Amino acid sequence: MDEEVSSVSEDEFSRMFERIRREIDRAFRELEETIWGEERPMFDLTRRCLEPLAHVREEEDRIIVTVDLPYVRRKEDINVSVSGNNLVIEAKMRRSVQYSTLAGVYRDLSFDTYRKVIKLPENVEPSKAVARFKRGILEVVIPKKVKKFRVRVE
Amino acid sequence: MVEKVGSFSIVEVKEVKRRPVIICGVPDAGLVGAIATSYLVKKLEMKEVGYLDSDELPPVLVFHKGKPSMPIRMYERNGIVVIISEVAIPLSLILDLAKVIVSWATKKEAQRIIVLGGMPVPNRIEIEKPEVIGAAVLNEDRELLNKLGIEILKEGFLSRVHALVAKECLKRKVPCIALLAQSYLEYPDPGAAAAVLEKLGDIIGVDIDVKPLLEEEEEVRLKLRELMRKALPTIVRESRKGYEYTTPLMYG
Numbered sequence: 001m002d003e004e005v006s007s008v009s010e011d012e013f014s015r016m017f018e019r020i021r022r023e024i025d026r027a028f029r030e031l032e033e034t035i036w037g038e039e040r041p042m043f044d045l046t047r048r049c050l051e052p053l054a055h056v057r058e059e060e061d062r063i064i065v066t067v068d069l070p071y072v073r074r075k076e077d078i079n080v081s082v083s084g085n086n087l088v089i090e091a092k093m094r095r096s097v098q099y100s101t102l103a104g105v106y107r108d109l110s111f112d113t114y115r116k117v118i119k120l121p122e123n124v125e126p127s128k129a130v131a132r133f134k135r136g137i138l139e140v141v142i143p144k145k146v147k148k149f150r151v152r153v154e
Numbered sequence: 155m156v157e158k159v160g161s162f163s164i165v166e167v168k169e170v171k172r173r174p175v176i177i178c179g180v181p182d183a184g185l186v187g188a189i190a191t192s193y194l195v196k197k198l199e200m201k202e203v204g205y206l207d208s209d210e211l212p213p214v215l216v217f218h219k220g221k222p223s224m225p226i227r228m229y230e231r232n233g234i235v236v237i238i239s240e241v242a243i244p245l246s247l248i249l250d251l252a253k254v255i256v257s258w259a260t261k262k263e264a265q266r267i268i269v270l271g272g273m274p275v276p277n278r279i280e281i282e283k284p285e286v287i288g289a290a291v292l293n294e295d296r297e298l299l300n301k302l303g304i305e306i307l308k309e310g311f312l313s314r315v316h317a318l319v320a321k322e323c324l325k326r327k328v329p330c331i332a333l334l335a336q337s338y339l340e341y342p343d344p345g346a347a348a349a350v351l352e353k354l355g356d357i358i359g360v361d362i363d364v365k366p367l368l369e370e371e372e373e374v375r376l377k378l379r380e381l382m383r384k385a386l387p388t389i390v391r392e393s394r395k396g397y398e399y400t401t402p403l404m405y406g
Contacts, residue, residue, distance in 0.1 A: 042380055042383065052379070053379050053382055053383065066340075068338075068375060070376045097376065135279055136375070137341070
């Protein structure tokens with residue numbers, strides 16, 4: 001009898017545990033969505049520009065910012081500037097894109113520029129940044145302010 | 155036929171014949187698998203035969219030409235079944251997804267499961283034509299890859315959804331090949347998808363013309379920005395574990 005009661009409890013416990021696990025997963029998902037701004041549309045109606053995908057990679061002595069810019073043809077069509085702690089990237093597309101073909105809800109919106117603002121960390125030297133544009137990807141390399149000195153090994 | 159594992163179900167709306175070759179591509183690094191499978195469906199003019207569903211998927215219904223569709227669908231033509239997903243699969247569901255696909259494949263006595271995907275490399279910007287690597291569960295598939303001149307993963311880890319499908323196949327002795335192309339992690343990569351499709355064509359004996367995909371590359375990259383952004387948290391969380399770049403134990 002005791003055994004039966006115990007096995008039912010275990011079963012209930014594992015169901016409860018599974019429910020909790022799924023709830024935790026859901027909470028994490030919602031948190032990730034908030035952090036990554038997943039709900040925000042990737043265009044700016046006021047400025048009439050699209051937000052490109054961008055990524056920041058941190059290395060020991062520099063940070064590397066990459067931005068995916070489909071439909072941008074030449075490096076002359078890209079403007080990279082620094083304003084305060086922000087890296088501002090603007091680029092002109094070689095043709096305008098109708099948003100109805102991208103997402104059906106927003107009709108008759110057309111865009112021909114990208115704009116992306118990336119907050120830079122404090123320890124970088126934007127004045128020494130170099131950029132290149134290759135295979136439709138913009139890459140901006142910004143060195144970090146690194147104080148180098150040797151530590152003597154005794 | 156309905157197959158259910160955990161919270162995931164595969165529903166055949168039209169019966170799929172026995173012994174199919176199953177090709178899967180879910181949103182992953184560079185959306186390589188997702189781009190490759192959706193191009194394949196269009197190129198081979200495949201017919202929709204079913205869908206995969208879970209209560210825990212994002213609450214969306216997809217519309218194409220005014221017609222509603224399930225976000226994860228199954229297409230078929232001449233014994234080739236393609237599973238495509240238009241939504242990012244949450245990390246918590248990937249295991250159930252892998253299990254339900256392999257379980258269904260076992261019941262259908264599938265000839266083989268082929269998983270398509272990207273293998274993120276930091277220097278992708280320098281690579282003109284991405285290399286493709288194959289990881290096979292069974293010996294005869296490794297021989298096939300060798301014969302076709304596809305480089306085999308000899309030492310290393312397979313990771314993420316490809317690993318889970320391959321692991322389930324290993325347990326059930328289902329033939330499985332993972333075809334992975336060098337790709338961007340965080341940007342849609344039609345170039346990598348084209349590279350993977352060329353090798354897939356060799357394996358399944360179908361000539362897949364990837365020229366139109368390469369010509370539409372910019373449009374694909376632009377259209378898939380939002381899906382990429384949604385899929386990225388899962389991909390990044392898994393990629394941070396960095397198993398692809400890890401050397402396994404020496405004495406296995």
